[in-house]
Amino acid sequence: MQRRKFLEVTSLSTAGIATSTMIACQDPKSGSEVAVQKEINPIVIATWDVPNATSKAWSVLQNGGNSLDAVEQGVMIEEADVNNQSVGKGGRPDRDGQVSCDACIMDKAGNCGSVVYLQNVVHAISVARKVMEDTPHVMLAGNGAELFAYEKGFPKEDLLIDKSKKEWEAWLETKEYKPVINIENHDTIGMLAIDKNGDLSGACTTSGMAYKLKGRVGDSPIIGAGLFVDNEIGGATATGVGEEVVKTVGSFLIVELMRQGMSPQQACEEGVRRIVAKNPELDFQVGFIAINKQGLTGGYCIQPGFTYRVYSPEGHINHPSGSHIS
Numbered sequence: 533m534q535r536r537k538f539l540e541v542t543s544l545s546t547a548g549i550a551t552s553t554m555i556a557c558q559d560p561k562s563g564s565e566v567a568v569q570k571e572i573n574p575i576v577i578a579t580w581d582v583p584n585a586t587s588k589a590w591s592v593l594q595n596g597g598n599s600l601d602a603v604e605q606g607v608m609i610e611e612a613d614v615n616n617q618s619v620g621k622g623g624r625p626d627r628d629g630q631v632s633c634d635a636c637i638m639d640k641a642g643n644c645g646s647v648v649y650l651q652n653v654v655h656a657i658s659v660a661r662k663v664m665e666d667t668p669h670v671m672l673a674g675n676g677a678e679l680f681a682y683e684k685g686f687p688k689e690d691l692l693i694d695k696s697k698k699e700w701e702a703w704l705e706t707k708e709y710k711p712v713i714n715i716e717n718h719d720t721i722g723m724l725a726i727d728k729n730g731d732l733s734g735a736c737t738t739s740g741m742a743y744k745l746k747g748r749v750g751d752s753p754i755i756g757a758g759l760f761v762d763n764e765i766g767g768a769t770a771t772g773v774g775e776e777v778v779k780t781v782g783s784f785l786i787v788e789l790m791r792q793g794m795s796p797q798q799a800c801e802e803g804v805r806r807i808v809a810k811n812p813e814l815d816f817q818v819g820f821i822a823i824n825k826q827g828l829t830g831g832y833c834i835q836p837g838f839t840y841r842v843y844s845p846e847g848h849i850n851h852p853s854g855s856h857i858s
């Protein structure tokens with residue numbers, strides 16, 4: 533079946549933002565291409581229970597904004613929220629007491645931008661978007677990313693808040709690197725959205741694993757690992773121990789599994805199974821969420837306790853994700 537879109541009709545649904553689109557499908561009897569009207573319902577999904585972020589993204593879509601703006605502005609809410617200690621301002625530091633952030637963003641055309649080991653800038657996702665839109669590159673790291681951010685007008689800001697500093701000081705007493713499942717890696721935000729044109733974008737942003745080695749980069753800014761979007765098929769994003777996600781190129785894998793016909797839920801489960809198969813001791817968390825072009829969603833993780841937020845015309849729901857260990 534071909535999914536070439538060739539005409540958009542703006543018929544508003546009861547939810548206020550659904551549109552219908554004429555898509556080209558193959559007629560099963562004649563084999564010839566026919567035009568079929570299909571309703572597109574915008575949708576936003578995000579890792580963990582982040583209602584403020586998904587509400588923001590939804591309001592962007594509701595005001596006619598595109599999915600790229602929606603995911604960027606959505607995850608910015610968590611970056612600025614000091615109560616979220618896994619992202620942006622308020623993020624937990626590395627073992628030397630320094631906060632460093634990783635983020636990436638991907639649009640409907642497959643363009644992407646990423647920053648790794650970015651310090652002193654709250655909105656890593658917006659810097660990643662600038663890398664995508666204003667440079668010939670995909671990824672900027674460390675000091676280069678930071679200088680680029682200042683060039684683009686981002687303010688310098690200390691991301692370490694008192695609460696995270698005190699917790700780090702307490703951690704220094706043992707210096708044991710042992711991420712606590714669903715706690716120390718909680719709330720990295722990966723977000724996927726479909727807009728009224730049926731176009732998909734995704735964003736992922738984090739301050740990484742608490743008390744990591746200086747210079748450590750996880751999956752969240754790695755295109756294909758922490759995030760992947762293919763506008764023809766769907767998108768996926770990850771949370772949890774990034775090393776395990778990188779080893780299986782998790783988000784790309786999930787999108788490819790959907791391309792082969794799996795539902796988002798089946799693909800997330802298979803993504804988790806690949807990690808589980810290689811790790812007899814499952815003492816860590818990894819969670820995936822995915823969405824396909826039709827707006828179906830899925831989520832799956834290793835340990836219980838992972839949820840994902842969905843904002844669609846059906847409402848604003850926090851879904852418990854299925855888990856490998858129950």
Ligand code: SD4
Nearest residue numbers: 717720740750771772774
């Ligand atoms: C990382 N995947 O840096 C991130 C951590 C995370 O919620 O997901 N935190 O490995």
